[in-house]
Amino acid sequence: MTSEADHKPPRRAAIIFVFITVVLDMLAFGIIIPVFPHLVQVMTGGEISTAVRWTGIMGAMFGLMQFVFSPVQGALSDRFGRRPVILASNLALGLDFILMAVAETLPILFIGRIISGVASASISTANAYIADVTPKDKRAAAYGLMGAAFGIGFIFGPALGGFLGGWSVRAPFWVAAGLALANFVYGYFILPESLPRERRSARFDFREANPLGALRMLRRYPQVFALSIVFFLAALAQFSLNSTFVLYSDYRFSWGPQEVGYTLALVGLCSAVVQAGLVRRLVPKFGERRVMLAGLVFGVCGFLTLGFAATSTLFLLGIPLLALAGLGGPTTQSIITRQVDPGEQGRLQGAITSLGSLATVFGPFVFSQIFAFFIGPSAPLHLPGAAFILSAMLLAFGFILGWRATVDLHPMTPEPAAHAEAGLPSSGELPAMADVEDRK
Template identity: 80%
Template sequence: MSNAASHTPVRRAAVIFVFVTVMLDMLAFGIIIPVFPHLVQQMTGGDIANAVRWTGIMGAVFGLMQFVFSPVQGALSDRFGRRPVILASNLSLGLDFILMALAQVLPVLFIGRMISGIASASISTANAYIADVTPHDKRAAAYGLLGAAFGIGFIIGPALGGFLGGISIRAPFWVAAGLALANFLYGFFVLPESLPVERRSRVFSLRDANPLGALRLLRRYPQVFALATVFFLVALAQFSLNSTFVLYTDYRFQWGAHEVGYALALVGVCSALVQAVLVRRVVPVFGERRVMLAALLFGMGGFLTLGFATNQWLFLLGIPLLAMAGLGGPTTQSIITRQVDPGEQGRLQGAITSLGSVATIIGPFVFSQTFAWFIGSRAPLHLPGAAFVLSACLLFLGFILGWQATKGLAMPGSTRSPTDAAPASRAMTPLGDAEPGA
């Protein structure tokens, strides 16, 4: 007991660092959102259509780089430890933002966007770090904190970026670089290693450190493969918001930039509250399986509300329901991490991040085309909210898969599964079993 207690400050510092590093990364990316398309437009001679085309291409390339390099970074962290991979990512992001701030021609900006995709793939390592330093029954709360970090970063980032962009179109890139480099220095002096040498993978294999190799890892664990598929379906469903929210609300309710900004701020606030506060309170009471399945139902209800809302007030009621769906990500992550050996956590998280990157690549096209089709003259029925209805269908499929995959986890008020009865050397985290700094 005393040994576990002695490690509590270490774990608190580690979890807090990962929270801060993810928040600062998301803040850095959020800052450039309002100005990046305008910088592309400058470099394409002011042609809006050409700027939109290149912005879309760069977005797809960003997702492709994440897809390819997430398993690579995960495997590297399994072999050499989490700390060097996270620090290298932070340093690379800082230097990359400087490159984009100085870019004068489109090819340089394109290369910068590719590097951003590669470096940001370290989110898989951050997730593996959390699995290393938190006991099984505390992981959902820890992953909830990471979700809150995403929300906070994307609430503050775009607003700050818009303000800085009014000063100079390149100012947000310099501030983003400063945040990433400050994050590197913070980690260099604060971040402890979470994966002891004896629990690391013995070799680094390119055969496993690629998207197909990562999928082979998932297939070795049938329950993990099913839950990773649920994770992918949820990630894909969320792109109906990214791809159609602005155009849909303009088409249906004649919202302008201010109304959309307020609504997205409401999304961010609700999501951050659910992830940071609610996850840690409901999981110990109802158990991870029940919370995960309930979250999928909340998400279905939220998307259906958005899709069929006849007025803007009913539409806004769907936002808290969608925020409640955020209970599902941390619980699904927590369940998945318990099924995989500690020395493979990096590759596991790399595989999951790669699946999310596939959603990044195909989601915008699928939902934008669905929206366009169902407001067009050839549509079998006029349904502007069809993209949201499609998202609800994806979550329903995820609910069925999640239900089947987690039947053995149906234990009231418990976060332990039968697989937790593993030898102590594998089931315990390296930093003891005390309360994490959540």
């Protein structure tokens, strides 16, 4: 029988690869952020209002493609394995960035943006891979590491994109293509398959490989469904920052690009420290449930601080609180994965990613409109921070929902070796409904 030590190197190498995959993907997407609107502007004849409208349409289409195809990729990975789906996604992204780099017309660029949305849906497969290769009591730390990868990509990606954009508006697309294709080559030679054939789905079912089918799957697990809503609310709340931060800080504190850039870099750095460092230290001591709920509380306090801050100093005090809100995401996701069979992890992660993509579609519009309304002449009161206050309310509701959904969940403890070998649940795991049916 293979010893536990024999499994550690492949598992460590696999997690490192997925971490590098996410970092490179986020770098690739971050690099084009500063120049994409300018490329659209070039293709629309230099008209700013037209460029803004088309940039918004393409951003919404990107989110819509993620919403539709995340369950598809998740189901494909459950049927055929994680490795081919991840590699195909990396290859498609690399070729797509080349397509956008050479695009001369708006329709070609639009098609490229659609392909990006389809291919980037593979984050659901990466998350399922983590669930495959990580022990249950270590998953929160692993998902925290993935959150840190997002932070690293978005700290350095836009800065590198801005630097490259000084040479050419198309240069960042070529570098992004190089990163994605290098990721494909690296994975082709390094990445092992994480889902054994005996644990794969017997068939690919189109009825479940779509957003509505994915939601029906979540409904089979009441606790998972409730925590998925918490995950969605947290993702939606985040868009108050993405959608209004630049305009809000200019309106309230007269910040320019330099102050905004430094502040966003600080946000990314603090988030990376919390998710890569604190999660793995706090979960063994306090348990996943307490850490998840604490993250939601910190998020409420952070957004309220931003919303009511009268000075830039008070506003900056909200950043550490928002960084600590990052404790909630990895722990929520870890709790969710323990309730679902290994052969359904791809569909589970596809459903969760699809919900996050739905936030991408609606979040920017909702929060930008709220900000515009509460600084406009028809507002019942002048409240520039209304978007942040709404985010605090969303997280407060998420806290209540998360508290009720996990009230019977015991703190996560390391799984005894005897239980692991026998396939028994750990003390912190609630049996999934499908598992209960199997035991009958």
